[in-house]
Amino acid sequence: MSRVVVIGGSGHIGTYLIPSLAEQGHEVVNVSRGTTKRYQEKKATWDRVEEVTIDRIAEEKLGSFGAKIVDLRPDIVVDLISFTLPSTESLVKALRGKVEHFLHCSSIWVHGHLESVPADETAIMNPFGNYGVNKAEIETWLLREARLSGFPATIFRPGHIVGPGWLPICPYGNVDADAFALIADGKEIVLPNFGLETLHHVHAADVAQFVSLAIASRSTAVGESFNVVSEQALSLRGYTEAMYRWFGHEPQLALLPFDEWKKKQSPEQAHHAWEHISRSHSFSIQKAQQRVGYRPRYSSLEAIQESVSAAIAAGEIRAGNSRYP
Numbered sequence: 001m002s003r004v005v006v007i008g009g010s011g012h013i014g015t016y017l018i019p020s021l022a023e024q025g026h027e028v029v030n031v032s033r034g035t036t037k038r039y040q041e042k043k044a045t046w047d048r049v050e051e052v053t054i055d056r057i058a059e060e061k062l063g064s065f066g067a068k069i070v071d072l073r074p075d076i077v078v079d080l081i082s083f084t085l086p087s088t089e090s091l092v093k094a095l096r097g098k099v100e101h102f103l104h105c106s107s108i109w110v111h112g113h114l115e116s117v118p119a120d121e122t123a124i125m126n127p128f129g130n131y132g133v134n135k136a137e138i139e140t141w142l143l144r145e146a147r148l149s150g151f152p153a154t155i156f157r158p159g160h161i162v163g164p165g166w167l168p169i170c171p172y173g174n175v176d177a178d179a180f181a182l183i184a185d186g187k188e189i190v191l192p193n194f195g196l197e198t199l200h201h202v203h204a205a206d207v208a209q210f211v212s213l214a215i216a217s218r219s220t221a222v223g224e225s226f227n228v229v230s231e232q233a234l235s236l237r238g239y240t241e242a243m244y245r246w247f248g249h250e251p252q253l254a255l256l257p258f259d260e261w262k263k264k265q266s267p268e269q270a271h272h273a274w275e276h277i278s279r280s281h282s283f284s285i286q287k288a289q290q291r292v293g294y295r296p297r298y299s300s301l302e303a304i305q306e307s308v309s310a311a312i313a314a315g316e317i318r319a320g321n322s323r324y325p
């Protein structure tokens with residue numbers, strides 16, 4: 001087994017990844033700022049994890065972050081929280097020749113508009129927005145490093161991550177508990193446009209599954225990028241109708257052009273929705289299936305419904321208390 005350093009392991013993915021790696025027998029180090037409460041706790045497993053507190057942003061400003069990771073003596077590094085090319089470049093410079101495998105968490109937002117769907121990893125990246133553009137720059141550079149210098153990089157691109165402890169991207173395309181409350185009450189909700197835009201979710205446990213498989217299949221994973229999503233994307237309308245039926249109601253939905261629909265949302269929520277539905281992503285996981293044996297346990301709906309159930313239990317979704325009549 002290997003010594004695995006996970007950078008940013010106290011968040012969505014790490015909640016599932018770190019216990020899984022520890023249970024497989026790896027020696028696991030979780031690097032975080034120490035300020036985030038884990039979404040789920042497996043105390044017996046986390047007790048076997050070495051916890052290291054490092055403020056990445058502060059250490060990067062000092063030029064010392066990469067050296068601190070090297071000092072942890074990793075065989076494998078999983079970087080879940082690099083969002084700019086300089087951040088990745090400085091870390092790779094420190095790790096070069098010192099690790100067997102480096103796994104970078106990217107995003108499906110390295111793609112903007114897709115030419116055909118479901119899109120595979122050969123699709124042209126045409127990102128827009130700072131997040132997608134920065135992630136695409138990191139991917140391009142890392143894959144070039146893998147080809148030219150043999151740096152052992154693997155890139156994985158999660159979709160819209162879901163799991164108990166945080167709200168899913170809802171049928172509006174943003175994070176709005178009220179959408180689920182209205183559906184739970186059997187009341188009408190209004191979707192933007194034709195409701196045919198798509199979202200591609202993935203359960204955090206399935207992202208963790210992929211990382212574990214990629215580590216076990218290093219020879220076929222190094223130098224490659226992988227889409228890590230559920231088996232199928234959801235249209236906004238299909239998503240909405242399925243959720244009504246899950247709550248025991250017949251669907252009650254209406255449609256409005258986006259420019260009219262957004263008037264019923266806050267500027268922040270309207271922008272968040274536009275960010276998702278303007279991309280309308282749908283991806284193939286065939287490469288991950290063939291190369292590392294990825295088999296998502298959850299469909300998009302199953303992942304969403306588990307998260308919604310947890311949010312209802314926690315009082316984050318309050319049926320009968322939605323803000324719209």
